Amino acid sequence: MWALAWRNVWRHKTRSLVACGAVAAAVAFTLVFFGFVEATKTGMFEVLTSDSGHLQITSSRAEGAPDFDSRLIRHAAQVEAALLQELRDVQLRRVLEVPALISGETRARGALVVGMAHDDALGERFARKHVAAGRLPAPGSWDEIALGEALARALQVELGDPIYVFAPGTEGWGAAAYTLVGLLDFPQTSYEIQVAYLSLEGAQVLAAPGAVTRLEVHLSPGRGVPADTLIEETKARAAAVLGPDVRVQTWREAAPDMAAMLDMMDPGMTIFACLIFVLAGLLVVNTIYLSLVERIREFGVMIALGADRWRVMRMVLAESLVLVLAGTAAGLLVGGALIAGWADGFRMPGLDEVLAEFGLPVVLYPSVTPVQVAVTIAYAVFTALAAALWPAWVAGRLQPVEAMRHVA
Amino acid sequence: MKPILRAVRLTKVYENEGVKTPALQGVDLEVAPGEFTAVAGPSGSGKSTLLHILGCLDTPTAGETWLGERRTDQLDDVARAHLRLREIGFVFQAYNLIPVLTVLENAAFVLELQGVPKKVRHERAMAALEALGIADLAHRRPNQLSGGQQQRVAVARALAAEPRVVLADEPTANLDSKTGLALIELMKKLNAERGVTFLFSTHDPRLLAHVKRIIRLEDGRVVADERVDAA
Ligand SMILES: Nc1ncnc2c1ncn2[C@@H]1O[C@H](COP(=O)(O)OP(=O)(O)OP(=O)(O)O)[C@@H](O)[C@H]1O
Numbered sequence: 001m002w003a004l005a006w007r008n009v010w011r012h013k014t015r016s017l018v019a020c021g022a023v024a025a026a027v028a029f030t031l032v033f034f035g036f037v038e039a040t041k042t043g044m045f046e047v048l049t050s051d052s053g054h055l056q057i058t059s060s061r062a063e064g065a066p067d068f069d070s071r072l073i074r075h076a077a078q079v080e081a082a083l084l085q086e087l088r089d090v091q092l093r094r095v096l097e098v099p100a101l102i103s104g105e106t107r108a109r110g111a112l113v114v115g116m117a118h119d120d121a122l123g124e125r126f127a128r129k130h131v132a133a134g135r136l137p138a139p140g141s142w143d144e145i146a147l148g149e150a151l152a153r154a155l156q157v158e159l160g161d162p163i164y165v166f167a168p169g170t171e172g173w174g175a176a177a178y179t180l181v182g183l184l185d186f187p188q189t190s191y192e193i194q195v196a197y198l199s200l201e202g203a204q205v206l207a208a209p210g211a212v213t214r215l216e217v218h219l220s221p222g223r224g225v226p227a228d229t230l231i232e233e234t235k236a237r238a239a240a241v242l243g244p245d246v247r248v249q250t251w252r253e254a255a256p257d258m259a260a261m262l263d264m265m266d267p268g269m270t271i272f273a274c275l276i277f278v279l280a281g282l283l284v285v286n287t288i289y290l291s292l293v294e295r296i297r298e299f300g301v302m303i304a305l306g307a308d309r310w311r312v313m314r315m316v317l318a319e320s321l322v323l324v325l326a327g328t329a330a331g332l333l334v335g336g337a338l339i340a341g342w343a344d345g346f347r348m349p350g351l352d353e354v355l356a357e358f359g360l361p362v363v364l365y366p367s368v369t370p371v372q373v374a375v376t377i378a379y380a381v382f383t384a385l386a387a388a389l390w391p392a393w394v395a396g397r398l399q400p401v402e403a404m405r406h407v408a
Numbered sequence: 409m410k411p412i413l414r415a416v417r418l419t420k421v422y423e424n425e426g427v428k429t430p431a432l433q434g435v436d437l438e439v440a441p442g443e444f445t446a447v448a449g450p451s452g453s454g455k456s457t458l459l460h461i462l463g464c465l466d467t468p469t470a471g472e473t474w475l476g477e478r479r480t481d482q483l484d485d486v487a488r489a490h491l492r493l494r495e496i497g498f499v500f501q502a503y504n505l506i507p508v509l510t511v512l513e514n515a516a517f518v519l520e521l522q523g524v525p526k527k528v529r530h531e532r533a534m535a536a537l538e539a540l541g542i543a544d545l546a547h548r549r550p551n552q553l554s555g556g557q558q559q560r561v562a563v564a565r566a567l568a569a570e571p572r573v574v575l576a577d578e579p580t581a582n583l584d585s586k587t588g589l590a591l592i593e594l595m596k597k598l599n600a601e602r603g604v605t606f607l608f609s610t611h612d613p614r615l616l617a618h619v620k621r622i623i624r625l626e627d628g629r630v631v632a633d634e635r636v637d638a639a
């Protein structure tokens with residue numbers, strides 16, 4: 001039966017090749033899509049969480065009161081201790097953000113001064129990603145500063161130049177002088193042009209001794225994307241020990257737009273794949289139906305010889321399956337080859353800046369899981385069956401005498 | 409002997425867009441096992457219609473048909489397909505073979521539909537091809553054969569499954585008369601050697617000299633039923 005189906009499919013080479021090619025394209029497309037959606041999700045997640053943590057702890061007074069004082073968590077050391085006692089296997093970053101005026105020898109700008117202290121792994125990752133020249137201020141240092149490259153350009157300063165920071169109305173010295181030790185690169189220019197980094201201690205003596213504005217909790221860094229359930233559970237535990245003075249947010253709550261976008265990707269992908277397969281399926285329907293119509297007489301003979309309705313329907317389904325599976329095999333090869341070729345990293349030519357500006361990952365590492373391959377094949381098989389349904393029904397209802405008399 | 413094929417007051421009226429065409433008007437007929445019978449008659453006399461209904465390819469408007477002990481005129485599509493597959497061999501006028509299959513595969517096709525394993529069915533098909541003298545063509549495709557060879561493959565296909573009766577609607581119509589005659593002689597030989605029951609239709613008077621029984625149809629009625637002992 002399969003041999004017969006195979007030979008019948010290739011009776012009309014061009015037409016079958018077109019349908020086969022459509023299926024192959026659909027399969028390859030879907031596979032590549034799967035690869036990229038997965039890569040984009042992982043990439044976006046990275047972008048979203050690597051500089052802000054899976055959980056963020058902020059002052060509960062900060063909501064709706066953007067002034068510096070309300071944003072402070074004053075008893076930072078206690079909060080941190082309580083947190084570390086409850087959560088093990090996490091890494092912390094402590095951040096104190098201070099709005100300030102920053103100036104070089106000749107020019108000044110409003111800026112956001114960020115004091116930052118973190119576990120080594122986080123610090124290394126931050127430096128790897130963002131240090132364009134020089135280094136980050138040494139931990140605990142009171143007189144070193146790093147600037148966003150764009151900000152340094154705006155201030156017309158270079159490494160080694162003195163930098164002055166004024167943070168009036170705060171609780172520390174309120175003003176200090178630093179040496180520029182590093183230039184930092186950030187994807188978003190709007191951020192790069194307003195940001196300056198100190199050590200946490202440096203920022204604290206400047207503006208708010210012992211306080212932070214944010215604690216970031218990073219879960220098991222370097223071990224892939226943590227599950228939402230794990231994040232939620234950790235949040236609940238953290239919130240329970242920390243009490244009402246602070247607010248604990250997941251990255252989803254901190255960046256709801258991006259989280260929603262991530263959540264849209266899977267359904268979006270499914271709909272897109274379905275559309276592609278519907279289009280390919282229409283070509284398959286066309287091919288199978290035409291080949292039925294051309295061979296009505298032949299079907300008539302087979303029915304006359306004793307092939308019953310179910311047998312005839314199976315023959316039509318078999319042809320559709322053969323056609324689609326041939327296309328699927330080709331599509332898997334092509335899709336697999338493309339993904340393998342891009343597995344070391346794929347960049348949209350010329351779009352790096354644009355993607356980064358929107359907070360999207362610039363380099364994607366597409367890969368597919370066996371489950372996704374299986375799902376793709378399932379799509380194809382379903383398409384084959386659905387496409388053959390109508391022709392099979394028609395063939396199954398042929399009457400032998402009429403069919404044999406049929407003039408194509 | 410009990411008849412293998414029987415028609416009782418068989419009537420068939422075709423109706424197309426309100427126009428009624430009577431094709432059979434009360435045909436009574438019995439065919440005994442082992443008979444070699446021709447249905448003769450002018451064009452439009454109802455030969456094909458009669459064979460189709462006897463062969464469970466079509467249903468009568470009224471009357472009964474029997475295949476051996478079994479009444480067949482009221483069976484549904486699937487049951488009729490099953491009977492055709494198991495009990496009846498068919499040879500049609502033309503366009504009879506499946507072009508993508510080899511001669512051997514064509515001859516084995518009915519056996520394949522019956523679910524006979526490949527090895528066995530190829531043996532039986534090969535034996536049938538040998539009986540028809542075309543074993544050497546086994547691996548050709550139908551379009552590489554002459555019309556006479558194609559019809560012999562069709563007969564081999566009908567015989568390979570060893571049906572109780574072989575029905576052939578104008579098997580020689582597309583052949584020149586010499587080839588047609590050779591085919592009829594072959595069928596006759598198989599009838600004599602194996603006792604296969606043949607019922608075929610023709611409007612070629614020259615072939616009628618070679619059969620044992622002629623049923624003459626005119627306007628859907630049996631006008632004569634002759635037994636020719638000398639044949
Ligand atoms: N499907 C049909 N619809 C309407 N009328 C039909 C149909 N098939 C056959 N007929 C009519 O029934 C009558 C008998 O036709 P049938 O084909 O049985 O004759 P036949 O003896 O086989 O003729 P021929 O020698 O030309 O093959 C004819 O008048 C024919 O026109």
Ligand SMILES: [Mg+2]
Nearest residue numbers: 455456457578
């Ligand atoms: Mg006829």
